Amino acid sequence: MIEELRYVSFLRTSARPVADELSAPFWDGAATGVLRIQQCAACRSLQHPPERFCRRCFGRDLAFASVNGAGTVYTYTTVRTPTVPGAEPPYTVVVVALDAQPDVLMLTAWEGEAPLWLTVGLHLEVAFDSAVPQFGPTAPVQTGSCS
Amino acid sequence: MTARAMIVGAGVASITRNTRRHTHDIALEACQAAAVDAGIDMEEIDGLATYPGRPVYEPDGATIAAILPLLSGARNVRWYAELSDGLVGSAVIEAVDAVAMGRCRYALVWRALNQPQYGPWNHQDWAGRDQFLGPYGYYRVIHDHAMAFTRYCALSSCSREDTARLAMAQRRNAALNPFAFFRDVELTFEDYIAAPMISDPLCRFDCDIPVQGGWAMVIAAADAPRRSAHPPAYVRAAAQQTSVMIGESLIYTLADHVDVGGAVCNVLYRESGLGPGDIQVAELYDGFSSSVYYWLEAAGFCGRGEGPAHVARMIEKYPDLLPINTHGGSLSEGRSHGMGHVVEAARQVFGTAESARQVAGVEAAIAFTGAPTYHSAGLILSRSPGR
Numbered sequence: 157m158i159e160e161l162r163y164v165s166f167l168r169t170s171a172r173p174v175a176d177e178l179s180a181p182f183w184d185g186a187a188t189g190v191l192r193i194q195q196c197a198a199c200r201s202l203q204h205p206p207e208r209f210c211r212r213c214f215g216r217d218l219a220f221a222s223v224n225g226a227g228t229v230y231t232y233t234t235v236r237t238p239t240v241p242g243a244e245p246p247y248t249v250v251v252v253a254l255d256a257q258p259d260v261l262m263l264t265a266w267e268g269e270a271p272l273w274l275t276v277g278l279h280l281e282v283a284f285d286s287a288v289p290q291f292g293p294t295a296p297v298q299t300g301s302c303s
Numbered sequence: 304m305t306a307r308a309m310i311v312g313a314g315v316a317s318i319t320r321n322t323r324r325h326t327h328d329i330a331l332e333a334c335q336a337a338a339v340d341a342g343i344d345m346e347e348i349d350g351l352a353t354y355p356g357r358p359v360y361e362p363d364g365a366t367i368a369a370i371l372p373l374l375s376g377a378r379n380v381r382w383y384a385e386l387s388d389g390l391v392g393s394a395v396i397e398a399v400d401a402v403a404m405g406r407c408r409y410a411l412v413w414r415a416l417n418q419p420q421y422g423p424w425n426h427q428d429w430a431g432r433d434q435f436l437g438p439y440g441y442y443r444v445i446h447d448h449a450m451a452f453t454r455y456c457a458l459s460s461c462s463r464e465d466t467a468r469l470a471m472a473q474r475r476n477a478a479l480n481p482f483a484f485f486r487d488v489e490l491t492f493e494d495y496i497a498a499p500m501i502s503d504p505l506c507r508f509d510c511d512i513p514v515q516g517g518w519a520m521v522i523a524a525a526d527a528p529r530r531s532a533h534p535p536a537y538v539r540a541a542a543q544q545t546s547v548m549i550g551e552s553l554i555y556t557l558a559d560h561v562d563v564g565g566a567v568c569n570v571l572y573r574e575s576g577l578g579p580g581d582i583q584v585a586e587l588y589d590g591f592s593s594s595v596y597y598w599l600e601a602a603g604f605c606g607r608g609e610g611p612a613h614v615a616r617m618i619e620k621y622p623d624l625l626p627i628n629t630h631g632g633s634l635s636e637g638r639s640h641g642m643g644h645v646v647e648a649a650r651q652v653f654g655t656a657e658s659a660r661q662v663a664g665v666e667a668a669i670a671f672t673g674a675p676t677y678h679s680a681g682l683i684l685s686r687s688p689g690r
Contacts, residue, residue: 171437174430205435205553231457231557233449234503235440238423243440251450251554261553265439270503276457288438 164292166285167265170242173288178206181220189284193260195221202257225282227252227291230261234270252280252291264291304574306537306688307403307525310649312341315482316517318637320418324515330365330415331373333517340655341521342530343409345376348521350407351383352398354391354414354640365415365517374411382407391642392672392680395522396541399682402524409527414642415517435553445510445591448674449502451560452593456504458557458608463504465611466592467495470508470634472618473589477631479624479660484514484637509592514637518646525688536652536684539667540574542567543680555676560594564601564675572603575683577667579603582683584651584668586644589632594674599627601675626662641672645682652684 175183178194182204185192193202196210197217209216230251237245248270254260264280273293280291314336316329330353338345351371355364363369367385371377384397391414398410429437436442455461474490477483490508498507522538529535544567552559572578579602587598596610605613618625630636630647637643648670650656666686673679 167440169438169440170427171429171440172427173434173438174428175434176430179434205432231450231454233446233453234500235443235446236500236502237443239442239446240424240429240437240440241427247440249439249441249446249450261556263435263439263441263553265441276454 163296164266164271165268166283166290166292167243167247167267168286169240171240178208182206183287185220185222186284186289187287190222191225191282191289192220193223193254193256194218202254202260204260204262223254223256226255227262227280228255229274229276229278229280231276232270232274248274250274250280250291262289262291266292304576305525305690306539306685308399308538309523309525309535309688310520310538310684311523311529311531311535312337312339312343312521313646313649313653314338314340314519315643315646316415318482318484318514318516320484320512320514322515326363326365326415326417326515327369327373329515329517330370330413330519333415333519334370334374334411334413337411337519337521340531341409342532343521345374346379348374348377348409348411349379349381350398350401350410351380352385352394352401352410352412354386354394356387363417365413370413382410388678390640390673390678390680392645393543393678395520395645395672395682396543396680398522399538399541402522402527405524408524410522411519412522413517413519414639416515416638416640418513418515443502445502445505447555448591448593449505450554451557452504452591454557455593455596455608459611461596461611463496465615466509467492468618469592469595469614470495472614472625473628473632474635476625476629476660477635479657480630480636481657483631483635484512485631485635505591505593508634511590511633511638512635516637516639516643518639518642520646520649533653533655534686536649537686537688538682539577539685539689540571540683541680542570542574543678559676561597561600561607561675564598564679567671567675567679567681568602571669571681571683575685576689577683577685582667582669583665584626584629584648584662586628586630586648586668586670587632588641588644588671588673588679589628589634590638590640590674592634595627595632597675598671602669624660624662629656629660629662641670644670645672648682648684652686
């Protein structure tokens with residue numbers, strides 16, 4: 157799967173995520189190539205980042221579910237100014253809405269400017285480049301014709 | 304509802320960049336100008352309010368502890384409020400409520416900013432909510448605004464020509480404002496298009512200009528004696544929102560940027576009994592140009608996604624003075640976090656904006672501090688106290 161995702165180069169930074177009690181299952185999952193998102197036992201709602209309570213029903217019984225890593229581009233920006241250590245601009249940060257529950261938003265970051273084919277609504281798949289989940293296209297993207 | 308508070312004086316300190324001027328001196332200059340404009344002696348000032356934070360609180364934030372000793376004659380203060388969060392709009396509303404409740408009669412409200420130099424963040428370990436942002440190189444306020452605006456442009460027909468037109472119109476307004484940092488600097492279409500992107504689709508001229516600046520007002524109980532040479536601006540409505548809190552979601556969505564502004568505006572219109580058709584001047588917080596469209600839509604001046612077309616129509620109708628951000632906005636006057644917008648709305652209602660900048664026949668003005676999503680607050684000011 158990772159081989160198929162070489163249409164973009166994922167950004168690598170020196171910014172290390174510090175896992176905590178709430179987020180450890182998320183990062184443990186990512187380290188083994190599984191996308192795990194916090195889920196409310198009562199209303200089944202997914203949420204990210206993880207919280208102590210369900211943001212939908214305020215339930216306190218929360219666990220992590222392995223979810224389908226498919227999503228669509230919600231929006232994106234190309235960053236042109238140095239922001240975090242080890243991240244050389246320009247790079248493009250994309251917000252991905254998960255198909256499993258489209259109000260769950262996650263980030264991915266690609267080296268360089270936004271590709272011409274990058275549009276809101278484009279289909280992406282999760283990939284595990286290092287221990288940080290990323291998203292990219294699974295096939296060459298058809299760019300618009302002149303007709 | 305009949306107004307229980309009125310703005311009776313407003314002042315602006317000289318707005319500069321890269322000087323060694325202390326924030327306290329800037330705040331003092333603005334306060335003195337506001338008191339003179341109100342015709343109020345410092346002895347009569349019995350309330351103080353400010354928001355001293357952001358960008359940099361220490362070491363020279365214009366706190367009450369720092370400014371009160373400089374306000375010579377202000378020995379009769381019996382009420383004060385210094386906010387630790389909420390931007391300046393909340394401090395203004397605190398003062399409005401305090402005079403309405405009789406806690407004081409003449410409240411002096413100020414906002415002074417220094418000019419921070421932000422570099423990249425250097426820490427390697429990113430904890431809390433930041434653990435989901437830092438590894439993706441995502442951490443600046445502009446990134447949130449750029450993300451929302453990319454989606455806005457994709458869902459509307461907004462183009463760089465539209466944002467260029469808005470930035471140029473605000474710059475033309477700034478040329479009529481003797482305090483505006485960019486009063487003497489023309490902005491052409493070519494300048495805008497050639498400007499470097501900071502976080503696409505926002506370029507340099509879509510960002511407010513960080514300045515050393517100060518703004519102040521005297522807010523009085525509606526039945527307090529008036530001594531100003533101009534009419535007052537009655538506070539017909541004031542509102543703030545907390546419907547979206549930082550940390551609730553990973554990033555602000557476009558809905559977070561637009562819908563929550565509607566909640567503020569609903570309160571403003573309900574409380575004032577006025578509607579968008581009753582308002583002649585709109586001073587809309589513009590830390591980034593995109594927020595102008597969001598506020599126009601939230602306040603019902605146009606429909607959702609119609610902000611750029613509305614601005615284009617207004618520029619065509621009012622080529623010499625766009626009645627939006629008449630002072631140039633933070634894009635061209637300088638970053639005030641919205642205090643410049645409230646001061647300008649008051650001056651438009653007073654009728655004391657310098658002649659070419661004065662909109663004719665102003666009955667009511669609306670002003671917002673903060674982007675819709677970001678601790679925002681709004682006010683409707685009017686010539687009439689209402690019934």
